[in-house]
Amino acid sequence: MPKDRYFTGLDIGTTKVACVIANRTEEGKPNVIGVGVVPSDGINRGVIQNIEKATLCVQEAIERAEKMAGVKVEGVFAGISGEHINIVPSAGMVALPKANRDITREDVERVMKQAETMRLPADEEILHVIPRKFIVDGKVEVEDPVGMIGTKLEVKANIITGATAAIQNVRKVVERAGYKLYDIVLQPLASAASVLQEDELIHGVVLVDIGGGTTDVAIFTEGSIAYASIIPWGGDSITNDIALGLKTSRRDAEKLKIEYGVAARNFIKDDSVKIRVPGIGGRKDKEIPIETLIMIIEARVDEILGFVNEKIEKSGLRDFIGAGAVITGGTANLPGIADLAEARLDLHTKVGVPREVAGLKDAVDNPALATAVGLVLHAME
Secondary structure, eight states: OOOOSSEEEEEEOSSEEEEEEEEEOTTSOEEEEEEEEEEOOSEETTEEOOHHHHHHHHHHHHHHHHHHHTOOOSEEEEEEOSTTOEEEEEEEEEEOSSTTEEOOHHHHHHHHHHHHOOOOOTTEEEEEEEEEEEEETTTEEESOOTTOEESEEEEEEEEEEEEHHHHHHHHHHHHHTTOEEEEEEEHHHHHHHHHOOHHHHHHOEEEEEEOSSOEEEEEEETTEEEEEEEESOOHHHHHHHHHHHHTOOHHHHHHHHHHHOOSSGGGOSOTTOEEEEOOSTTOOOEEEEHHHHHHHHHHHHHHHHHHHHHHHHHHTOGGGOOSEEEEESGGGGSTTHHHHHHHHHTSOEEEOOOOSOEESHHHHOSGGGHHHHHHHHHHHO
């Protein structure tokens, strides 16, 4: 168990590594005291591909957060994502040793262990076992059976697995950076903890986390995750399209996206604006209408949202999404993206930012930091 007085979340992403340090307020909320964000290197589509480069990024992000907080942390809770993630249903059942006695927390732990006993490929391991419902004596469905009387306890659960190599690489870069790794958490679960509200989780919501290299799609129903999938495109794909389409560097393409970008042409405030596009390798700059840039952005955003819609249909859970959709991740900063998503997904949509935090609220009031703040919340549980 972590012994730190502080709770540290580490989001190792394709375009950035973000670290958030917090302590606990008297009301039990996270009090953010340090934030460190650095550009990523050695990470592609959510998966570490160069241990040495990724280690340096992790080390710098944590040290920046420590410097801001004025503290030294021992270890972190890190997120993980990527196309290697799978979610599969499972079930467990145990007989209670004595008839007509209260079900205990130990009984719940036993039945959860039973749900874990499934055959996995040799290159995968379990990240989370998430109960969806407990059943007492084959009839009564409950969220928490502790204190109830029965002779048999069952659980219906979802098991989230990941590639062993990817998990070990996260552990390796954290430890090489000089820190302990307390736990690894699926990034959509972390983001959900920081941006979703309880009634959204209960009534059904789809969380769309558009990061740099991937887009995570997670559907929550009845208070628990029911479906998760990864799309191998994100904000980095938009930047690449701009660079190729406008014949400029990726660095300048990213600047153009941040300074002028909107999700679609109908969100352009002034279509008479001309944009200067830097040339590559000493070539002349050129001027283009802002609409040319936005057409490139809109095409890729629309494509990503189309894939999100396909995932929702594939899940078979559309009819259970009563609350709508929440867009988060760095690309959620693109003006108009919630409106475009609402039209594309046919769901009431909003942008999700970390909520109910104290301390340096302005420093984390950004959908790009949803995962890092969610990891802090996971650490505080």
